[in-house]
Amino acid sequence: MIRVLFADKPENWGRYETPLTEAIAATGVEAQIVQPGESDPAQIDYVVYSPQGPVQDFTAYTGAKAVLNLWAGVERVVGNDTLTQPLCRMVDAGLERGMVEYVTGHVLRYHLGIDATLAQQDGVWRHDDGVPPLARDRSVVMLGLGALGKACAEALAGLGFAVTGWSRTRKDIPGITCLSGDDGLAEALSRAEILVSILPDTPETTNLLNADTLAQMPKGARLVNPGRGTLIDDDALLAALDRGQIGHATLDVFRVEPLPPEHPYWAHPQVTVTPHIAAESRAETASEVIAENIRRGEAGEPFLYLVDRSRGY
Incomplete structure (x- = not known):
């Protein structure tokens, strides 16, 4: 069973708990979704990341196969020197x-x-x-x-x-x-x-x-x-x-x-x-993208929406 870290603001977990759990289960991948502090960072397989979440230093996540961004924009994380794992942006x-x-x-x-x-x-x-x-x-x-x-x-x-x-x-x-x-x-x-x-x-x-x-x-x-x-x-x-x-x-x-x-x-x-309302990630559809990338990672297939670090997106 893999471990998936949900690293967004704690209050957003209520929106994502059911759709993310169900979307990952639908792929056939057995996963435990944890919050920051609930598991050894070295044992995390995937980090579901938000720039407003508590995880900004990725050094300890030595076993992570990918960081999966919940936002379309990656400008707040793409230049993070501690991020050595593949980074995927959100397109849902x-x-x-x-x-x-x-x-x-x-x-x-x-x-x-x-x-x-x-x-x-x-x-x-x-x-x-x-x-x-x-x-x-x-x-x-x-x-x-x-x-x-x-x-x-x-x-x-x-x-x-x-x-x-x-x-x-x-x-x-x-x-x-x-x-x-x-x-x-x-x-x-x-x-x-x-x-x-x-x-x-x-x-x-x-x-x-x-x-x-x-x-x-x-x-x-x-x-x-x-x-x-x-x-x-x-x-x-x-x-x-x-x-x-x-x-x-x-x-x-x-x-x-x-x-x-x-x-x-x-x-x-x-x-x-207008107050930054044009394009918000929706929990249901964003969860499907996250789950598909986890399935791909476990199957050895290319990730969707992989960020090109040299171009910044």
Whole structure:
């Protein structure tokens, strides 16, 4: 029987106990799931890890075959010098669907001008203001074409939007115009009437949206960022919003979370703040991914979603 350490905040065990136990059992692997302090670390076979959990030093886990992250992002652990075991990030169906629904909802909100419609309470019938273009005539750009970005791009393309995707390395996705590299980024930004970022947090993506790159976007463009807060130079975005270069920003992730009450994003009339809700791991679907990776580890098969340490994700 293998030992699996659940190393998240103790209060989260109640959400995971039944689905994780059942998911592992369904694979045919016999496992004992333990909490920190309940077993000799050297006897642990798999660490189910959360950045907010109690385990941050992996030195003692000499027998662990893998560290299985409960979060999609691995930026808080990938640089940990004590982590020598294989690290797998979380890509689960529930998280993916949550991201797709968040992105689709906010892109449609911008496309249809819903904010202005909701604010119209003065009794004036403004039919002469015109109607929004069809989706096929609206250019949406997706920064990041990993599993989540690809799913969002495909969903938007399915609604008829003209979708361009950008990634560091070349991708080929049917129905999506795929660009890559520095030249590709400039071209993508120039098309972005609505820009969505689902890029990971790496040294290459830090402050990718800065004064120079924001200026490459069409004047009045809209921005949705459910990816990582470090992507945006906050001062540059606020300045771009103030001068109308960026028409509005919907931000779900920030450099400091919770976002401090005094942060200017809260009071800015052209910013919508959401509290990091775009893509949460769901216990039921996340447990299935964890269980499958444990099964693979025991069967000697390659792990799913293995992190490339050199790339940071």
